[in-house]
Amino acid sequence: QRRRSPSLYPNTGPYVGNFVVEVPLPSENFGLLPQRLKDGCLIRVHPVHFNIGIDHQQSLAERFGDSSLQERVNQRSCEQLRAYCRLLRDMLPQMGTSLSGDQSLSDLLASLDRNVHTRKSKNVEVLWIAAMVCRKVNGVRLTSCKSAKDRTAMSVTLEQCVLLQQRHKLSQQHFNTALDCMRGTGCRMENVQKNVGSRKFAFSSVQLLTFPKLYRPPEGSYGWTH
Secondary structure: OOOOOOOOOOEEEEEOOEEEEEOOOOHHHHOOOOHHHHOOOOOOOOOOOOOOOOOHHHHHHHHHOOOHHHHHHHHHHHHHHHHHHHHHHHHOOOOOOOOOOOOOHHHHHHHHHHHHOOOOOOOOHHHHHHHHHHHHOOOOOOOOOOOOOOHHHHHHHHHHHHHHHHHHOOOHHHHHHHHHHHHHHOHHHHHHHHHHOOOOEOOOHHHHOOOOHHHOOOOOOEOOOO
8 A cells, every 4th residue: 555654674563363574665655556546445364384404403393203283284274275276376367387397386286295295304395396486376475594694594595506407508517516616606695794703604514414415515614603
């Protein structure tokens, strides 16, 4: 909705059974919106959440503890995502169809369902497939760990390289080089610098032994910070 306040921070108001987030816009941006949005029509959001632990704590939980909460969250989110995609395809039959050899939306959803019901240690394929489904339906997605800088950086840079490979012909022989470059000198290192005042990801060598290989930063880019 249009607001006269000079602040452009979103406002969240509690409503019965729902939340409505009002996003203020400068007049020039507001003028570009469709008329129905200008008139106050709401955009319904269908949020889902997928979680896969990748560090030493997840290793301990799988070996000595209980990871059933993560499994239930992922399975429920998969069901909700499938329901949303069915609704979307009813309105837009061509949405998510396969192009140029890509997997179809149906195939991706089936693969996601199999993976969330498979008992596999640190099954990061859940995250990869969920991301592909989101892109297929033009969704908006956020990636974050607890601190939003270390494991997040590993995930985001990996996704960037996968996209370069799939859409911009990055060769397999240069994949790991590009990945290390993004992690060692890219904007994620700037993020770490701004957060903790050091250009090091907060990982130890021992801790990284428990990470999936594609989520490990290059030598010299990590170390405990104080």
